[in-house]
Amino acid sequence: MLYNAYELQRTMLSGAAAWASVGAEILTNPKLPMGYFGFGPIMASALDVFAHATMSRGKPEFDIEEVNVGGKVHGVTESIVLHRPFGNLLRFDHAGLPADAPKLLVVAPMSGHYATLLRGTVARMLQTCEVYITDWADAKMVPADAGHFDLDDYIDYLIDFLHHIGPGAHVLAVCQPSVPAFAAAAVMGKHEDPCRPATLTMMGGPIDTREAPTSVNDVAMNQPLSWFENNVVATVPLTYPGAGRKVYPGFLQLAGFMAMNLGSHMMSHYGMFMHLVEGADENAAATKAFYDEYRSVCDMTADFYLQTVEHVFQRHSLPKGEFVHRGEVIDLAGIHDTALLAVEGEKDDISGLGQTKAALHLAHNLPDERKKYYMAEGAGHYGIFNGSKWRNRIAPVLEDWIRQHQRKPLKIVA
Template sequence: MLYNAYELQRTMMSGAAAWASVGAEMLSNPKLPMGYFGLGPVMASALDVFAHAAAPRGKPAFGIETVTVGGKTHPVTESIVLHRPFGNLLRFEHPGLPANAPKLLIVAPMSGHYATLLRGTVARMAESCEVYITDWADAKLVPASAGKFDLDDYIDYVIDFLDHIGPGAHMLAVCQPSVPAYAATAIMGAKRHPCRPATLTMMGGPIDTREAPTSVNDVAMQQPLSWFENNVVATVPQMYPGAGRRVYPGFLQLAGFMAMNLGSHMMSHYGMFKHMVAGDGDSADSTKAFYDEYRAVCDMTADFYLQTVEHVFQKHSLPKGEFVHRGEVIDLSGIRDTALLAVEGERDDISGIGQTRAALHLASHLPEKSKKYYLAEEVGHYGIFNGSKWRNRIAPVLEDWIAQHSRKSLKVVA
């Protein structure tokens, strides 16, 4: 009933958004005088803001066409190099990269948004690296015949992707995937897998949510797991390929994130409205572009979602040494020659300060010279991986870490 009710509401809002868009265009038409006098400009702007907020959104494109390095602009090629039912492996490369350019796997969050939320991350790192990214599928579009997808499968996908890329690759996990990426690194390290990553960078990741808990952590702890299963898990309707699959809908995740900062989101839309009334189209367009991406959401499987809530936010299985993969407890001491970089934002309201840094302490068999912590001052959660502070302050730290630590220069500690 939950999903069907949402689809009914979405259909109604889509119609209203279409009519609002028509009204805004009519009032903005230079041939119609009503748009120049009285409340015409205000009404046109209000209708446009409503149309944008209520319009349905699909999966955005990365749209990274070029990168500029050393004053030279190079065309970027995006390709699918490995296909899996629940996510593809994408590659971004350009002719300006040297033959020995580092290979970087970016593990995108499976948390309600598409991997394109990391567009700025990919674009910046593509300047110096051959970039790969996990392009997770919308669970409602994956047929039930493809089977389940849980936390174990997520880890397996990461290992398979690294295996496809080959030895010596580097890995970057943004937010939620820090836990499974860390687990995959430990598993591969313990088995001396030839394709274990040379470096693992974790940015704003919930490695140990007992450190500086945020409101997100509090919500996960306030209710038993059964509450989440009974109240936020829904069944995909018949209109989608994944009909019958149990999922945590993306629209619920988006509603939660919007509610966390409702005041700022309302002011952003009010600011967009004022820019449009004043004729400042560029400023309004930048706000629209952000929300076009932010409001584009996808579903995740119920198995993956519930296991993440249970083991990451409630039981803290990883920092307690109780995290299990395929029936075996993960030995974090297996991380012995993968250099770790933990990045946190001073103003992060999703992953508090110390949650990501905990990964450095847990890798007890990794030499201290192979560990680094970076606190990005005056940076919130989104700013860790997007925006000017990411491009100019954080990305150079990551590039330097990658340059310092290749597989050949690392020594195994017995």
């Protein structure tokens, strides 16, 4: 009933949003005088904000068409290089990259948003790397006959993606995937997999949520797993390809994130309204662009969501040495030559300081010279992978780390 109720509300608001958009366009039509006098601009701006806040959104595009390297602009090629039911592997490259450019796999979060949330991450790293990214599917769009998807599958996908990219690749895990990426590196290292990553960078990841727990961690700890299964897991309606699949809906994740900083979001929309009234369209457009991405959400499978709550936030299985993959306990001693970089934001209110840094202590079989910690002063959770702090301060640290630990590609003999 939860999902059906949401769909009914969404349908009703979509109609209201369409009418509001039409009203805003009429009031701002330069041929009509009402847009210039009295309450015309105010009404038009209010309708515009309402339409933008309530309109339906689908999956955004990356739209990275070019990259500027050393003052020279190069066209960017985006392609799907590997297709899987629950996520594709995308590749971005351009003619300005040297033949020996590092290959970087960006592991996007499967936490309610699309991989396009990391558009700025990809665009910045394209300056020096051939970039791959995990483009996770919206679970409601995956047919039920495609099977299930859980933490074991997530780790398997990462290993398969690294096999496709080949030896010497680097991995950048943003937030939630730090845990499965860390586990995958351990599994591959233990088995001396030739495609194990040369470096693994974890940014704002919940490796050990016992360190500086945040409100997100508190929510996960204050309720038994059965509460999440009974209250936030829903069934995909018949109108979608994944009808009947159990999922954690993206709209619930978005509601939770919005509630965490409700005052800030309200002020952002008020600021958008004032910019529209004043005619500062560029400022209003920047706010709209952010919320276009922020409100574009997708569902994740119930299996993956519940296992993440249980093992990452409640039982702390990985730091305790109790995390199991395909029946085998993951031994973090397997990470012996994959260089680790842990990046945290000083003002991160989702993954507290110390949660990602814990990975450096847990990889006890890795020499200290292959470990690095960087704390981004003044950066919040999203600031560590998007925006000026990411582009100008954090990305250069990552590029330098990759440069220091670049491996010569090896050919795999079949």
